Each structure stands twice: as C-alpha cells, then as structure tokens.
Amino acid sequence: MDDTNNKRREFVRNGVKAALLGSVATGALQALKSCSDAGAAASASANSETVELMTTDGHLIEVPVTALSETENLKGDDYRVREGFPNRKFVMVVDLARCKNAKKCISSCNKSHFITGENAWIKVYKMQESQETAPYWQPTMCMHCDKPACVKVCPVDATFKRRDGLVLIDNERCIGCRFCMAACPYSTRVFNWEEPRQGETTEIHMHLEHTESSPDYAGMPSLKGTVDKCDFCPHMIDKNELPHCVTACPNGVFFFGDAYEDTVTNGDESFRLSELLEERAGYRLLEQLGTEPSVYYLPPSNRLVDFQEGLENYEPYKSVDLSEE
Amino acid sequence: MMEAQKEILEKLAPRKFTRVGKVWVACLLAIILASLIAYGIQLQKGLVVTGMRDYALWGVYISNFVFFVAISLVGSLISAVLHLSGAKWATPLTRISEIIAVAAIVMAGLTIIIDMGRPERLFFLFTHGRLQSPIIWDVIVITTYLVISLLLLYYPMLPDFALLKRYFKDRPKLSRRFAKLSLNWNNSERQKKLYRTSIQMLSVLIIPVAFGIHTVTAWLFATTYRPGWDSTNFGPYFIAGAFVAGAGAVIAVMYVIRRAYGLEKFITDMHFDRMGRLLVLLCLVYLYFNVNEYLVPAYKNTVEEAQHLQSLFTGAYSTYFWFVTAGGLVMPIVLLVFPRFRKPMPLFVISLVVVVSAWWKRYLIVTPTLLHPFLPIEGVPESWHHYFPTGLEWTVTFGTLAMALLIITLLVRILPIVPIHHAIEEREASTAKNREL
Numbered sequence: 001m002d003d004t005n006n007k008r009r010e011f012v013r014n015g016v017k018a019a020l021l022g023s024v025a026t027g028a029l030q031a032l033k034s035c036s037d038a039g040a041a042a043s044a045s046a047n048s049e050t051v052e053l054m055t056t057d058g059h060l061i062e063v064p065v066t067a068l069s070e071t072e073n074l075k076g077d078d079y080r081v082r083e084g085f086p087n088r089k090f091v092m093v094v095d096l097a098r099c100k101n102a103k104k105c106i107s108s109c110n111k112s113h114f115i116t117g118e119n120a121w122i123k124v125y126k127m128q129e130s131q132e133t134a135p136y137w138q139p140t141m142c143m144h145c146d147k148p149a150c151v152k153v154c155p156v157d158a159t160f161k162r163r164d165g166l167v168l169i170d171n172e173r174c175i176g177c178r179f180c181m182a183a184c185p186y187s188t189r190v191f192n193w194e195e196p197r198q199g200e201t202t203e204i205h206m207h208l209e210h211t212e213s214s215p216d217y218a219g220m221p222s223l224k225g226t227v228d229k230c231d232f233c234p235h236m237i238d239k240n241e242l243p244h245c246v247t248a249c250p251n252g253v254f255f256f257g258d259a260y261e262d263t264v265t266n267g268d269e270s271f272r273l274s275e276l277l278e279e280r281a282g283y284r285l286l287e288q289l290g291t292e293p294s295v296y297y298l299p300p301s302n303r304l305v306d307f308q309e310g311l312e313n314y315e316p317y318k319s320v321d322l323s324e325e
Numbered sequence: 326m327m328e329a330q331k332e333i334l335e336k337l338a339p340r341k342f343t344r345v346g347k348v349w350v351a352c353l354l355a356i357i358l359a360s361l362i363a364y365g366i367q368l369q370k371g372l373v374v375t376g377m378r379d380y381a382l383w384g385v386y387i388s389n390f391v392f393f394v395a396i397s398l399v400g401s402l403i404s405a406v407l408h409l410s411g412a413k414w415a416t417p418l419t420r421i422s423e424i425i426a427v428a429a430i431v432m433a434g435l436t437i438i439i440d441m442g443r444p445e446r447l448f449f450l451f452t453h454g455r456l457q458s459p460i461i462w463d464v465i466v467i468t469t470y471l472v473i474s475l476l477l478l479y480y481p482m483l484p485d486f487a488l489l490k491r492y493f494k495d496r497p498k499l500s501r502r503f504a505k506l507s508l509n510w511n512n513s514e515r516q517k518k519l520y521r522t523s524i525q526m527l528s529v530l531i532i533p534v535a536f537g538i539h540t541v542t543a544w545l546f547a548t549t550y551r552p553g554w555d556s557t558n559f560g561p562y563f564i565a566g567a568f569v570a571g572a573g574a575v576i577a578v579m580y581v582i583r584r585a586y587g588l589e590k591f592i593t594d595m596h597f598d599r600m601g602r603l604l605v606l607l608c609l610v611y612l613y614f615n616v617n618e619y620l621v622p623a624y625k626n627t628v629e630e631a632q633h634l635q636s637l638f639t640g641a642y643s644t645y646f647w648f649v650t651a652g653g654l655v656m657p658i659v660l661l662v663f664p665r666f667r668k669p670m671p672l673f674v675i676s677l678v679v680v681v682s683a684w685w686k687r688y689l690i691v692t693p694t695l696l697h698p699f700l701p702i703e704g705v706p707e708s709w710h711h712y713f714p715t716g717l718e719w720t721v722t723f724g725t726l727a728m729a730l731l732i733i734t735l736l737v738r739i740l741p742i743v744p745i746h747h748a749i750e751e752r753e754a755s756t757a758k759n760r761e762l
Contacts, residue, residue, distance in 0.1 A: 106704075119379055123704040140700060153548065155460035156449040175449055176372075176442020179460055181382045185550040187698040191382060191442065194373035224371045225442030286699060289550055319704030 058272065074238055081215055084162030089294075090144070090232055091165065092243075093255040093264050093276060096300035099124070099137040100251060101310025108248030109141075109230070110320050113219030114205070116197040119190035120319035121230040122245055126310075136300035137310050139253065141245065142167060142188045142230035143285065143293030150180035150189065159227070160215075165259070165294050166232050168215040174226035181227060185286050186293075189229045196222040211235075232294075242267055251305060259294075329752050334492045336588065337745045339738060346585070346738075353731045360724020363717045364439060372442055374717045380702050381695050381712030386440035388687040389722050391563075393433035393729065394467075394542045395683065398564065399571025400426025400474050401535035404481075405528040414599055417591050417743045421582065422575050423478040424740070428732035429574075430471050430538075436725050437463075459544045466537040473531045480523055483510045484746040539563045546690070552622075552629035553694035562614040566686065568607045569653070573679035576600050578733065580673040582742055591743045594669060601667030604679070608658045615654065632697045641711070642693050645685050653682025 050062040074085045106122045113121065121141060128135040144167045151161050158173035159180055181189040202221035206212065213220060216238070218231035233243035241247070246254040247267055255271065257264030262273045273296075276282065280298040287293075342350065367374050377384045403422035407415040438444050454461045486507035493500040510516060540560035547559035556562070576597070583592040619637075622630040637646045657675055660666040666675065692712055696702070702710055714722065 118706055118709075120704060125701050125703050127701070149550065153458050153460070155455060155458035155464075156446075156453040157455050158449075158453075173446075173449060173453065174443065175446045176444075177440070177460060178382045178442070179458070179545070181379070182546075182551070182695070183549045185699050187380065187700050187702075190379050192371070193375075193378065194371040227442075286550075316703050317705065317707045 054270075074240070081168075082160050082162060084164030084166055085234075085237065086163075087260065088164040089259040090237070091257060091259045091264065091273060092141075092144075092232070092246075092295045093257075093271075093273065093282065093298060094139055094295060095253050095255065095280075095298040096136050096138060097298060097303045098251040098253045098305055099139060099300075099310075100305035100307065101126075101137040101313045102250055103313050104248040104250055105139055105245035105254065106319055107321065108244045112233075112244040113231075114196075114198045114202050114222065115219060115228075115320055116222075116322075117190075117192065117194070118318075118320055118322070119192075119228070121188070121190065121228065123319050124310075126314060126316070134300070135307055136303075137307065138297070139245075140186060140188060140285070141295065142232070143186050143291065143295045144232055146292035146294065147290060149183040149185065149289075149291055153179045153183045155179065166234060168231055168234070169218060169227055169229065170215045171218075171223045171226040171228070172213070174223075176225040176227070178227065185289055185291065189227050191227055192222050192224050195224045198222060209235075329756070330749050333748050333752060334488060334745060336586070337591065337741050337743050337748060338489055338492055339740060339742075340586065342738060343585070346734075350731065350734060353727045353734065356727035357724050357731065360721045360727070363720040363724070366717060367439075367721065368444070374715060376712050376715045376718060378709040378712075379705060380698065380709055381692060383440070383691055383695060384712055385688065385714040385718050385722050386436060388691040389684075389725060390433055390436040390440065391542055391687040391691065392570070392684050393429045393436055393725075394538055395563070395567035395570045395687070396574050396729075397426045397429035397433060397470070397474070397571070398535050398539055398567040399575050400477065401531045402568050402571055403575060404477055405531045405535070408524075408528050409532075412599075414595065416747050418575060418579060418596060418600075419481065420478070420740065420742055420744060421579050422571070423474060424733055424736045424742075425571070425574055425578060426474045427471070427478055428729045428736070430467060430474060431732060432725050432729040434467060434471070435728070439721060439725070459541060459548055462541045463538070463545065466534060466541050470531070470534045470538045473527060473534055477524075477527045477531060480520070480527065481744060482740065483507055483520065484512065485741045485744060486510065487512065488745050488749075489741065536564060539567050546694075550699070551694050552627075552697060553633040553690075556618060556622075558614060558617050562611075562618050565607070565611040565614045566683065569604070569611045569657075570680060570683035572600065572604050572607055573676040573683060576604070576672055576676035577680060580669055580676070582737060583669070586742070588743060591748055597669045597672050598664070598667045601661045601672050601675075604657055604676070605661045608654055608661075612654055612658065615650070629697065629699065633694060636693045636697065637689065642689055645689055649682040649686045649689060652678045653686060 049065040051065055051068065052060055053063055054060055074088070076086065079085070101124050103124060106120050106124065109115070109122045110120055115121065123140055125138045125140060126135060127138045144165055146161075146165070148159075148161055148167050151159050151167060154160075155177065156173055156175055158171070158175070159167065159169045161167050176191070178191060181187075181191065198221055202219070206220060211217065211220075215231070217235040218228055222228055236243050242256050242265070243254070246256045249266070252266040252268055255264035255266045255269075255276075257270075257273060259273060264271055264273050264276065276298070277296055282296040282298050284293045284296055375384060375386075400423045403415055404419040408419070438447060441447070450461065450464055454464070456462075484507075486503045487510035490500050490503040490507055493503060540563065543559040543563035546554035547556055549555065579592050579596070579600075583589060619634065623634050626634075636642050657679055660675060661672070666672065696710065696712065
C-alpha cells in the first residue's frame with residue numbers, strides 16, 4: 001500500500017498534475033483500470049502503451065501506462081482518522097437546476113448508512129424565496145464547514161474537523177448533549193433518540209468490509225444517545241468511489257471533488273470547480289454566518305428539469321421509507 | 326441576659342419535624358421515587374421517551390436547568406450584594422438564601438446530566454474537555470460557585486454551632502456533632518476578626534462567580550446563530566431575571582419557615598416589606614432588559630425574528646408568554662408599590678406567581694427558538710414540528726423540583742435557619758439601648 005502510494009505521489013510530483021479525476025471521477029478511474037489491466041496482460045508491450053488523461057487545467061496529455069498504478073485506497077499507512085486524507089480538500093457542488101426531487105439520494109444514503117429511524121441525513125426541501133419567485137428543490141446534507149459551529153461548541157471533542165475538509169463525529173466519544181445540533185444553522189444533525197433499529201445489519205456489513213466502527217463510516221453502527229449526520233462518505237472516497245448520493249442521483253445533481261485539484265464530477269461529467277462556480281454563479285447557504293461551507297449550490301436557473309414533477313414525490317413529513325426494513 | 330439567649334436558642338435551634346413536616350417529606354420522597362423510576366425508563370429506552378426530537382432538541386430539562394441556575398443566584402444577592410451594600414436588615418435571610426442557592430445549584434448539575442444522551446460518559450468532560458466549549462465554562466463556573474456557596478453557608482454558622490454545642494449539652498451525641506462542626510469556635514477577638522474578613526472576602530468573591538454562572542448559561546444559547554438566542558443582551562437579561570426568580574423563591578421559603586417554626590420575631594413584617602420593595606426594583610430592571618430583548622428585534626422584524634416573535638406574541642406560545650409577562654413582571658411591579666401587598670400573606674402569593682412565571686419564562690426561552698430554524702422543517706414527522714413535554718418528562722422534572730425542596734427541607738431541619746448569634750447580638754444591642762434611655 002505504501003509503495004503504491006509513493007508511486008502515486010511521485011507521479012503527481014513529476015508535474016503531471018493529472019489523475020485527479022482518476023481518484024474521484026469514476027469514469028476516468030475505469031479508463032485507468034482497464035488500461036492497467038490491459039497493460040498487465042500485454043506486459044511486453046507495456047512500456048510503449050500510453051493513456052490519455054486530462055489535466056486540471058483542461059489539457060489532454062498522454063502518459064505511459066507504466067507511470068500509472070491503481071490506487072487501492074487513499075489512506076496510506078500514516079492515515080489518522082482525525083487528520084484525514086493527506087493533501088485533499090473535499091467539496092461538493094449541488095446543481096439546483098437539475099434537481100426534481102427524485103429522492104434517490106435520500107434512499108441511497110439511508111440504505112448505505114443503515115438509517116432506520118425517521119432522521120435521514122439528506123433532506124430535499126421545497127424552497128421558494130418569495131411569492132413571486134420560482135420554487136425549486138434543494139437537497140441539503142452536512143455542509144462540512146471550514147469554520148464549523150458544531151465543532152466549536154462540542155465540549156468533549158467528539159465532533160471534529162479534518163484537514164481534508166470533513167467534519168466527522170466519534171460516536172464513541174459523544175456524550176449526547178446536543179449542543180452541536182443547537183449550534184448548526186443548517187439543522188443537519190440528527191440524534192439517535194432510541195436504540196437504532198439496525199439489528200445485526202451493521203455488524204454483518206462491518207464483517208464483510210473487514211472494518212471496525214470508525215468516524216470514517218458514520219452510522220456503522222449508530223449508537224443510542226449520540227449524534228449522527230452526513231459524513232461525506234470517506235469510506236467511499238477511500239475506495240476511489242463517489243459518495244452514495246452522487247452515484248444514486250439519476251439527474252446528476254451532485255458533484256463531488258477536491259478543491260485543491262479544482263475538479264468536481266458527478267460520475268458522468270467533470271468540471272473545473274472554479275469555472276463552474278464562476279460561470280454558474282455558485283453560492284453557499286447562509287454565507288453571511290461565516291461558517292464557510294464545503295458545499296456549493298448552483299442556482300436553479302435555465303432549468304433542465306420540471307419543478308412540478310417533483311411534487312409527485314413530495315412528502316413533507318417523511319424522509320425515510322420505514323416500510324423497507 | 327442569659328434568659329434572652331436561652332429563649333432565642335429555643336426558638337432557633339434545629340427542631341424535629343412536626344407531623345406536617347413528616348407528611349411533607351413523605352410527599353417529596355414519593356415524587357422523587359416516581360421520578361427515579363421515570364428516569365430509569367429513560368435510561369433504558371433513550372430520550373425517545375421525551376417529547377424532544379431533532380428540531381426541538383432541548384426541552385423542559387434544559388429550561389429546568391436554566392431555572393435552577395437562576396434560582397441559585399439569590400445566594401449571592403442576599404448574602405453578598407445586600408451584605409456588602411450594608412443592608413443589615415437582610416442578615417436573618419442570609420442562611421435561607423444560601424440554603425436555596427446550594428440546593429438549586431446541586432440540582433442544576435443533576436438536571437443537566439438528566440438531559441444527556443450518554444450520561445455514563447460524563448467523565449469525558451474532565452478527561453476530554455475542550456476549553457472553547459461554553460459547556461466546559463459552565464462546568465468550571467458551576468463547581469466553583471457550589472464550593473463558594475457551601476463556604477458561604479458553612480462559615481457564618483461557626484458561632485451558631487458553638488452556641489448549639491452548649492445548648493444541646495444534655496444530648497452528648499448531638500452536642501459533640503455541633504462541637505466538631507464549630508471548628509473550636511471560642512468567640513475570641515482573633516477568631517471574630519478572621520471570621521469577618523473571611524465572610525467579607527467570600528462575599529466579594531461570589532459576585533463575579535454568580536454573574537459568571539448565569540452569564541455562561543445565557544451564552545449556551547447566545548453563542549448560537551438562532552433567532553431568539555442570538556442576542557448580546559442575553560447575559561444581563563438572564564442575570565436580571567435570575568434575581569427576580571431568586572428573590573421570589575426566598576420570599577416563598579421564608580414565609581413557609583416563619584409559619585412552620587413560629588419565627589415572627591425574627592422574620593418580621595419589616596423583612597417582607599423590604600423584600601417586596603426589593604422585588605419591585607428587580608422586576609423593573611428585568612422589565613428593562615425584556616424591552617431590549619423583544620422590542621429591538623420586533624422593530625427590525627427580520628424574517629427569522631418575526632417568525633419567532635409571532636409565535637410568542639400571538640402564536641402557539643402566546644398564552645404562556647403573556648402569563649409570564651403579566652404574572653412575573655408587570656403584576657409584581659404594579660401591586661408591590663402598595664404597602665398592603667407587601668404584607669407577608671399577599672407577598673407570599675405574589676412570590677409564588679413570580680416563581681412559577683420564572684419557570685415558564687425559561688421554557689419560553691429554550692423551546693420556541695428551536696422550532697424556527699433557518700431552513701424549513703421538512704422530511705420529518707408532523708409531530709416533530711411541535712414540542713410539549715411528555716408525562717415522563719414532567720415526572721422527572723417534578724422529581725428534580727421535589728429534590729431541591731427536599732434538600733432545602735433537610736438543611737432547614739438540621740441547621741439553625743436564622744443566624745442565632747446575630748439574633749442574640751441584636752437583642753443585646755436593643756436592650757442596651759433601652760437601658761440607656
């Protein structure tokens with residue numbers, strides 16, 4: 001693991017600031033994989049084989065396959081859960097012009113994080129600024145603020161901010177005072193008011209994943225009397241995959257990526273973050289509070305979807321399908 | 326002279342419970358037992374047994390906690406502020422107020438634990454505490470306040486314990502206990518000097534700590550972004566309200582003690598009259614902060630503030646709001662300017678209304694704000710849009726109130742409730758004065 005990591009670093013250092021997409025964009029990743037597979041098969045001709053990659057400033061470059069190696073995970077040996085993935089800064093962009101309240105993000109998130117109560121981590125709000133302005137659907141999740149109000153007030157260091165941008169919760173530490181929930185202006189945190197009805201599902205899953213309970217995978221398991229919330233899926237990032245909500249969305253609403261690499265992708269399309277925010281006039285929720293969220297929104301202008309369609313799915317009093325249990 | 330001293334001691338020495346006293350304690354114990362059972366259920370099932378949910382994430386437990394902290398401030402008001410300002414008339418009330426303060430601050434600490442989702446992890450506050458969290462400030466300042474309050478309760482009792490040691494010489498066991506408690510008090514000039522200096526020092530020390538506990542408690546709310554809490558006025562607003570609540574509590578308790586023990590000579594109508602006047606002053610100060618707290622946001626009427634204020638003025642919480650404003654603020658000011666309402670009985674009734682209003686006031690500070698977040702409340706069951714405590718929550722809450730009353734009752738039972746040595750000194754001074762005439 002160390003070896004692959006070093007190679008990867010070397011590769012980046014060599015000035016080929018590519019492959020960024022490689023680590024987050026599924027599309028590019030698959031390309032990469034198939035290339036290296038092919039490379040392994042035809043080992044003799046491997047040296048001459050090249051692969052096309054796009055750099056972060058939009059140029060296509062050719063790289064010899066031998067310079068690439070598949071990264072198994074991003075963690076590395078010196079990974080510390082409170083520090084995060086080295087040299088990364090994760091961000092999300094939510095394109096409101098595409099959201100029609102399909103709610104696949106919610107169900108996928110609920111399923112993957114074993115949410116069994118009535119407290120989904122993603123909620124899609126029906127928003128309308130005023131009578132005269134158009135309504136739109138707004139998915140919200142944890143904003144992973146750079147100046148998180150929740151972390152500031154936590155008395156026992158249970159919720160913490162990582163260098164890679166993630167705000168996570170150590171539910172083995174949380175004392176259940178709920179001050180973080182009072183402090184969060186986005187109402188994104190939820191509480192396990194009772195014993196989560198997860199049964200053995202999380203245990204089985206942890207066994208299959210060869211993993212232990214960690215803030216890296218919130219909800220696995222959830223604990224009675226502690227706070228939960230969206231974790232930005234570090235367990236998926238580690239596997240070079242996108243968060244569940246991003247891949248589940250049929251409309252490509254969610255873009256995930258790395259601010260240092262200036263790239264975001266929804267799996268099908270990739271953009272330069274700075275360009276996307278500039279061209280589409282991106283903004284963040286409650287910017288005036290100074291919390292500096294890691295989640296950007298693109299305004300619902302020139303819409304690709306019909307707002308009305310979402311009304312069919314609209315259930316103001318429900319976010320978790322409890323019948324699925 | 327000795328006769329007078331004996332008479333005073335007979336009146337003020339701790340006395341066994343009467344039948345009414347026993348029934349009272351039994352009732353309190355019954356309520357406490359019920360609340361312990363309720364809390365056991367809560368521990369087992371989780372906080373789901375309360376009315377709280379993800380939006381109304383704090384409820385009656387936290388408002389009860391704020392109430393206890395508020396009540397506890399009276400110790401510093403009577404025995405420090407009045408003492409330092411030379412208001413000698415209040416001395417017979419110091420012990421009552423310190424007992425209330427100790428009971429309230431102990432219960433404040435317990436109440437906050439009741440609200441925790443993981444009470445068994447309480448020690449994390451000490452092993453993993455982070456100084457930037459207002460909760461840690463609260464932990465520090467509340468424990469400090471408890472220690473100073475205990476000292477301020479105990480220290481002035483030393484001469485009384487020495488007196489009681491002699492008074493109970495027929496009952497060696499009791500006498501020995503008082504002897505131990507009196508720490509060899511022998512009334513020497515050196516001891517008296519030390520005693521005066523120490524009480525003076527404690528009185529000065531407790532004021533910033535008392536302001537600290539309630540300011541920090543206010544900051545638990547004011548350090549968040551939420552409309553209704555996001556206020557620079559909150560610290561002084563809480564302290565002003567706490568003095569009103571505490572003064573009300575002292576009046577209520579002193580009335581009951583005076584009746585129960587027949588202490589009309591020691592807790593006189595004058596004391597009620599003065600406490601009534603003090604209450605008017607405190608209510609006026611509190612009214613001023615209330616005007617600040619509601620008028621300024623109402624004038625600007627931003628969307629968030631408007632929602633919050635609407636729920637208080639005309640919406641779901643208006644009945645409570647106007648009750649606490651009329652009963653806890655306006656009524657005492659209007660009635661207590663008339664001397665006849667400052668007589669013990671009417672003042673007692675008014676003080677009860679003030680204390681009950683003060684309790685609901687805390688409920689109104691904690692709950693409505695949480696139900697008006699910045700983003701809409703959607704995707705949660707309809708019932709999560711409202712909050713009202715469940716029967717179990719009420720049981721636990723009444724249990725904490727009963728426990729506070731029990732602590733007060735037991736301390737009143739075992740301690741000299743009016744400073745005996747002070748009463749003797751006063752009697753001596755007045756007889757000396759009479760002789761001169």
